[in-house]
Amino acid sequence: LGQDFTVEQGQAAAKLCALNMIAQVKEACEGDLSRVKSVVKVEAFVNATPEFTDHPKVINxxxxxxxxxxxxxxxxxxxxxxxxxxxxxxxAVEPGAVFELAD
Incomplete structure (x- = not known):
């Protein structure tokens, strides 16, 4: 970000990563997303130039x-x-997340 990617491209990449997370959680829940009790946290790395400071906007x-x-x-x-x-x-981004699931 700040060189090869715009903030908007970074946001789109972060959104795609979230879609992949949801797909993995759905698989873990045997297709029942109502078993997700909480999205506990998101931890994200942003590939950025030293001058770039909009990391939170990207992970939005x-x-x-x-x-x-x-x-x-x-x-x-x-x-x-x-x-x-x-x-x-x-x-552009590498987010991870922790989900709390019901039994």
Whole structure:
């Protein structure tokens, strides 16, 4: 970000990552997303130039989708977004998440 990607492209990448997270959680819940009790936290790395400072705006692409899909009570989460000088394969973002599931 700040060189090869715009904030908007970073947000789109973060949103795509959130869609992949949801797909993995759905698989873990045997297709029943109502078993998600809480999106506990999102931890995100942003591939950025030293001058780039909009890391939180980029990760909003992920966070906003999780809140939209799971609602405010379940989807609202803590998070951090940090910049780094590179990520594997040159990707724009690398978020991870912790979900609490019901039995």
């Amino acid at each position: 692409g992920c966070s906003d989708l999780l809140v939209s899909v799971f609602g405010g009570d379940v989807g609202r989460h803590s998070r951090f977004a940090v910049g780094c000088s590179s990520l594997p394969l040159g990707v």
